[in-house]
Amino acid sequence: MNVILERAGEKMKDYVLKTNNLTKSYHGVKVLEDVSVTLEAGKIYGLIGQNGAGKTTFMRIVAGLTFPTEGSAELFGKKGDKNLQYERKRLGCMIEYPSLIPYMTAQENLTYHRVIRGIPSKTIENELLELVGLSNTGKKKAKNFSLGMKQRLGIAIALLGEPELLILDEPINGLDPLGVVEIRNLLIKLCEERQITILISSHNLPELYHVATNYLIIHKGSIKKSITLAELDESCKHHILIGCDQPEKLVSVLEMQLGTTNYKVMPNKTVKLYDFLDDKELVARAFADNGIVVTNFSIEGDTLENYFISVIGGDQNA
Amino acid sequence: MLNLIQADLYKMSKSFAIKILFVVTTLCALAVATMAYLIPQGQIDPKMAETFFLFSDVNMISILGAAIASIFICGDFDNKTIHDAIASGCSRGTVIFSKTIVFFCGLGFILLPYAIITGIALSSGSKFDMGSVAVGFLNMLTKESGIVFSASVLLKMIAVALTLMLVYMAQLSICVPLALVLKKPVLVVVIYYGFTLLCASFTGLRSSSEVFDKIFSLTPYGGNYMFITMSSGAGDFIKAIAVSLVFITVMLAVTYSIFRKSEIK
Numbered sequence: 001m002n003v004i005l006e007r008a009g010e011k012m013k014d015y016v017l018k019t020n021n022l023t024k025s026y027h028g029v030k031v032l033e034d035v036s037v038t039l040e041a042g043k044i045y046g047l048i049g050q051n052g053a054g055k056t057t058f059m060r061i062v063a064g065l066t067f068p069t070e071g072s073a074e075l076f077g078k079k080g081d082k083n084l085q086y087e088r089k090r091l092g093c094m095i096e097y098p099s100l101i102p103y104m105t106a107q108e109n110l111t112y113h114r115v116i117r118g119i120p121s122k123t124i125e126n127e128l129l130e131l132v133g134l135s136n137t138g139k140k141k142a143k144n145f146s147l148g149m150k151q152r153l154g155i156a157i158a159l160l161g162e163p164e165l166l167i168l169d170e171p172i173n174g175l176d177p178l179g180v181v182e183i184r185n186l187l188i189k190l191c192e193e194r195q196i197t198i199l200i201s202s203h204n205l206p207e208l209y210h211v212a213t214n215y216l217i218i219h220k221g222s223i224k225k226s227i228t229l230a231e232l233d234e235s236c237k238h239h240i241l242i243g244c245d246q247p248e249k250l251v252s253v254l255e256m257q258l259g260t261t262n263y264k265v266m267p268n269k270t271v272k273l274y275d276f277l278d279d280k281e282l283v284a285r286a287f288a289d290n291g292i293v294v295t296n297f298s299i300e301g302d303t304l305e306n307y308f309i310s311v312i313g314g315d316q317n318a
Numbered sequence: 319m320l321n322l323i324q325a326d327l328y329k330m331s332k333s334f335a336i337k338i339l340f341v342v343t344t345l346c347a348l349a350v351a352t353m354a355y356l357i358p359q360g361q362i363d364p365k366m367a368e369t370f371f372l373f374s375d376v377n378m379i380s381i382l383g384a385a386i387a388s389i390f391i392c393g394d395f396d397n398k399t400i401h402d403a404i405a406s407g408c409s410r411g412t413v414i415f416s417k418t419i420v421f422f423c424g425l426g427f428i429l430l431p432y433a434i435i436t437g438i439a440l441s442s443g444s445k446f447d448m449g450s451v452a453v454g455f456l457n458m459l460t461k462e463s464g465i466v467f468s469a470s471v472l473l474k475m476i477a478v479a480l481t482l483m484l485v486y487m488a489q490l491s492i493c494v495p496l497a498l499v500l501k502k503p504v505l506v507v508v509i510y511y512g513f514t515l516l517c518a519s520f521t522g523l524r525s526s527s528e529v530f531d532k533i534f535s536l537t538p539y540g541g542n543y544m545f546i547t548m549s550s551g552a553g554d555f556i557k558a559i560a561v562s563l564v565f566i567t568v569m570l571a572v573t574y575s576i577f578r579k580s581e582i583k
Contacts, residue, residue: 063405065582089407099402104332112399115325117406157402 022071042195046212092163098154102143128156147174219312243296322416344431346373354446371451384510387493388503433479488538488562491569
């Protein structure tokens with residue numbers, strides 16, 4: 001019996017957030033539709049979507065700021081309003097704008113949020129200010145902070161209480177290039193060292209590419225794609241896409257004549273060649289010399305931006 | 319819940335607005351006490367009492383009390399501190415209750431000058447009179463002036479002051495649902511002030527309809543709860559306290575029923 005319970009517990013620990021057919025409507029208009037995602041521990045999830053795609057609504061439901069019209073959410077294996085409310089003590093959130101009191105200093109803001117969370121240790125305030133690079137703000141009030149400083153303070157507040165799931169909505173908005181790199185490194189460090197799961201939304205897709213280990217592409221309220229970084233890299237990797245009448249012979253030419261095994265035969269018999277991207281002529285000549293009729297010979301591979309556009313249905317939707 | 323209350327009290331202590339409101343009520347309390355002192359001496363026309371009623375506790379608290387609700391409840395939506403509390407695992411009921419407690423603490427704080435100045439004025443043994451406009455602490459000042467001070471009188475004065483504060487808190491508890499639902503500071507102040515004027519206009523209706531008077535006396539706006547003095551009997555105190563506590567409970571229940579499943583934008 002105990003073994004069964006332990007195993008059940010282990011299974012629960014596999015994910016920190018699970019949503020089941022989450023739907024949210026406003027006046028009959030669905031802004032989220034049947035969103036079912038599972039967030040595993042220790043990963044950074046990039047939530048990608050256009051304005052109004054439902055990213056913030058999804059985060060707000062998880063944070064308890066709004067309620068789903070249909071479907072349910074599980075946090076750390078627990079479901080039901082009461083349990084979710086309790087489990088939210090393990091969350092750190094910064095949704096839309098940081099929660100700051102304008103007439104307080106950075107440290108006072110942290111004190112306020114620390115007291116709300118019932119954290120007795122005052123030393124955490126200085127540690128977090130140091131961590132986000134705000135230790136020298138002294139008596140400067142939050143209302144006089146730049147947008148970037150406010151974002152940093154918002155992240156510091158979200159990190160109070162060592163959250164297990166960090167929800168950050170556009171956290172790098174307003175940050176200077178150096179700040180972006182610092183926050184990126186901080187998030188990666190938190191994920192690696194403390195096994196914190198991070199759900200992060202951003203319009204800065206190249207930046208998100210540097211941070212996230214998994215991607216959730218949301219469009220018009222629906223999750224269009226859930227993909228890992230490795231899968232994304234695979235999809236986006238630049239290659240020569242070759243279509244021909246004799247794929248077996250083509251593979252033989254690649255290995256015997258061109259001396260490469262860095263290729264992949266796709267189910268539709270096309271071949272993705274990851275070498276010779278700068279020497280296409282050599283490849284083309286080898287095929288011609290061997291009498292292979294090439295039906296397609298093109299450079300393929302995307303950036304995250306292009307991949308996102310292709311997933312949501314082309315430029316017309318972007 | 320204690321964490322939320324402690325945090326919000328900390329926030330209030332850092333607020334410049336509450337200090338300004340305290341200075342304003344202190345100056346107003348001094349002004350009305352001076353007027354109440356000068357009128358019976360004949361140095362000021364008694365008709366001026368109506369003008370100086372504007373500075374009385376009942377009038378100032380109608381405006382400044384609603385302002386506190388605006389600053390510390392509506393403001394929390396702007397600052398997103400309510401969002402943060404809920405996202406950190408606090409229940410909505412806890413948020414409502416703690417905000418109400420801190421709101422009442424703020425009210426008590428800005429009413430303190432009226433209570434203290436009334437106490438100091440009464441201990442002087444001088445004559446004070448604000449005529450027919452005397453309500454709340456001003457009424458106590460008018461009715462009890464010249465009283466001989468003793469320990470028991472002081473205790474009774476504290477009891478009157480605390481009861482009056484509770485009645486004020488009950489009256490202003492309507493600002494809690496207003497602030498949490500409307501989220502607009504100006505609307506809360508205007509609606510509440512308009513509501514107090516409406517309640518004041520019911521005086522004629524109360525005298526003409528016994529039924530209305532009885533129903534109205536079940537709220538802190540009715541009855542004679544604002545006219546409690548040291549001469550009032552224990553029954554008056556108990557009724558004022560009971561009506562106030564029940565009304566506050568009803569307001570909290572109304573707020574919870576509205577806020578329980580509402581969007582927090």
